[in-house]
Amino acid sequence: MQKKICLLFFILNSFVSVLNAQNSKDESTLNIHEQIISKLIESSVSFRDSSENRSVEICEKAIRLAEKEQTDSLLAFAYKTQGINYYYLGENDSCMNYYNKALNKFEELGNMIQAAKILGNIGVLYKRKGEYNKALEYYLREVDIFSEIKYTAGLTSIYINLGNISVMMGNFDRAEEYFTLGYDLAVKTNNLADQVNALNNLGVIYENQDRLEDALKVYKKSLKNVLASGNISMESKLYLNIGIIYRRKKDYDQASDYLNKSFNIRKLKGNYEELLGVYNELFELSLAKKEYREAKRLVGTMQDLAESNQDYAWKSDVYAAYSKLYKLTGDYRLALESFENYRRIGDSIQKALNDEKYNDLMLKYDMDHTKQKMELMTQKAQIQSLELDKKNAWLVAMFVIMLLGVIAIVVSFRINKLKAQHKLMSLDQKVLLSQMNPHFLFNALTAVQSLVLDNESDKANLYLSELGSLVRNILEDSREENISLRKELDTLHKYIELQKLRFDYAIDFRFDIDDRIDLDELNIPPMLTQPFIENALVHANLQKVDNPEILIKLELVDDSAIAFSIQDNGIGIEEGRKQSFMKEKKSLAMQIARDRIQIYNYKSKHQMKLDVIDLKHINNGSHGTLARFTIPAQA
Structure with a gap:
């Protein structure tokens, strides 16, 4: 009997050991997944200074793994990281989307410190968009949470953000108080990043008050901290600020040295807003040195970057720069025209500032x-x-x-009003598409007329036959709000074959399509890509280059979007502008395409983003134009 009891005890003990081992294995597997997610988030952050797109891709992997493993805490941090990544890319809508996801997740977890920080980040985003009262509202919500939970360390960044808003509203005395409070608190909490931020902003205040020596002192103090930390983005910003001070002190050699250090860093990063900032200061330096030819080249480059990225604030600054340049060179007519354009755009931006609401919100804080x-x-x-x-x-x-x-x-x-607006937008979308069809037919019939006048009847007959097939496709597709990607590419192929008959010189069209894309499942608006091909054919002057080619590339970005790129090796945007300087010549097809994208973005929760880039700005040895847009696919 005693042997049986011992045997039973041994079996039960073994069973419990197996269960414990299994539980230990499950916990170990979970820990491994958490470690992988954490490393992916860290890697995403580390890539921000060198490759912002790569940073987004890595963070997306972290998000997918965190969602699969249901590690909510890490998922919240991954959402926050991705929001910051998109902020640096300048994609405001995607940034806001991930900030809201992070905010909801942190609130679910009860992590109010991180939730408050997200509110502050949203405030920074609204500040970038020029909605200063909205930004201030979010900063004050952040203050309320930190005060309620007695999180003193978090107030540092809030003081700095409130100072920035005060600068935007022209209240420099209040801004200096906030920045000083932020710096003192950052020193107490040993927060090096906020110390640098506060010092930089104090430098801006001193600049506006013409306290140049004080500004130079705090900038160099900040630069010393930044060089030790390895933050190249902040390093380039400080080089820029110090260069501005030396330019104002008329020490042009020192100014040129620091500004070029900033430019060399920002050129590698490729962020258009940062490049515009340093181009603008190099322009001001050229004016100060009376190097007007160089100043004209720089402001032309600024105009290309501002217009290709549809940045209205910078377009306003570009017109102001033109006005200043033409006034100094004695061309008062162009100076007046540029100033009127500057004032027109500037007035529309100024309407975003509501001083009454600003004062009310500041009173709330006081x-x-x-x-x-x-x-x-x-x-x-x-x-x-x-x-x-x-x-x-x-x-x-x-x-x-x-x-x-x-x-x-x-x-x-x-x-009811929103429903009516939505219906009106749908009608506008159809009207724009109907405008595009006559525009396309006009170009096609002009080409047929040219062939007939040149007695090329066989070629004209073939052209008309191909045109008939293409028009049939267009008429069928125009009745649909969305068509399959395969149908769009089929129409595009027919359009390209038609264009090959039209031009006397050979153009190499190449398609590069991601194998992961299901052409039958993904849907997009019809006739969306054709205007970009037409723009490359008509405006890129491909006949002037050797081996002209157009590359059409489709790449899967995630499960619900594709990146569509059209790249030519023509003369590029800047060279084209030089050949017809200051002429308002626009592509009708491109304008209609932009309007369609704008209407689509108004109607849909998914957002299309269009970038048009002169390849010269990416690589000085390259030439041509790249049009790239992300299409939210609707299955």
Whole structure:
């Protein structure tokens, strides 16, 4: 009997050991996945300074793995990291999307410190977009959370953000107070990054107050910290700021040295906003040195970058630069025209500033120290309201019912208005597509006329036959809001074959399609890609280059979007502008395509983004134009 008991104990003990081993294995596997996700997030952050697109790709892998393994804490940090990645890429809509995902996830987890930081990041995003009152609103929400949970260290970045908003609104005294508070707190908490940020912003204040020596002192102090940290983005910014100070002090050699250091870093990064900043200061330096030919070249490059990226704030600055240049060179007519364009764009931007709302929000912040007293008064008022007699209670109830009725009417009106706007946008989309078809037919019939006049009847007959097949495709597709990618490519192939008959010189068309793309499942708006091919054929002057070619590339970005690139090896945007300087010559097809993308983005939660880049800005040895847009695919 005793042997049986011992044997039973041995079996149970072995079974428990197996279970413990299995649990240990599961925990070990989970830890490995968490380590992989953490390493991916760290790697994504490390790639920001060298390859922003690579940073996005790595973080996307971290997000997918975190979603699969349901590691909510790491998923929240991955969302936040991806939002910051898209911020540096300048893709505001994607940035906001991931910030909102991170905010929701951190709130679910009860991590209010990170939730508050996300609110601050959203405020920074609104500041970039020129919505300063909205930015201030989010900063103050961040202050409320940090004050409530007594997280003093988090107030450093908020003081700096509030200082930036005050600068934008022209209140430099208040801005200096905020930056000084932020710097002192950063020193106490040993936060090197915020120390640098606060010093840089104090330098901006001193510049505006013409305290150049003070500005130079804080910039160099900040640069010393940055060089030790290896932050090349901040390094380039400080080189730029120090170069500006030396230019204002008329030490042009030192100014040129620091500005070129900044340019060399930013050229490698390829961020157009950062490049515009350093180009603008090199332009100002050329004016100061009276090197007007170089100044004209620099402002032309600035115009190309601003227009190709549809940056209205920089377009306004470009016109201001032209006005200044033409005034110095004595061309007062062009100076006046440029100034009027600058004022026209600047007025539309200035409308974004609402001083009354700004002052109201600042008053809210200044009175924040009375918050506890106000809360106590509110509690007393609530207690008193509960003690009201029935008559007063009925009055309150009637008022609430009336208020709800008014709200219901307003909401109903708003919903009907939005439905009407959505329907109008759909009609506008169809109108634009219908405009594109006559425009295309006009070009095609002009080509047929040219062949007939040249007595090339056989070629004209073949052209008309191909045109008929293509028009049939276009008419069928134009009735649909979206068509399959295969149908779009089929129409594009026919269009290209037609264009080969039209031109006297040979053009090499190449297609590079990602094997992962399902051409039958992915849907896009019809006739979206044709205008970019037409623009390359008509405006790239391919007949002037050896071995002209157009590359059409489709690449899968994620499960619901593809990147569509059209690249030619023509003369490029800048060279084309030189050949017809200051002429307002636009491609009708390209303008219609831009309008269609704008309408699509208004209607859809998915956003298309169009970039048109002169390849010369990427590599001085290259020439041509790259048009690239991301298409949200609808299965």
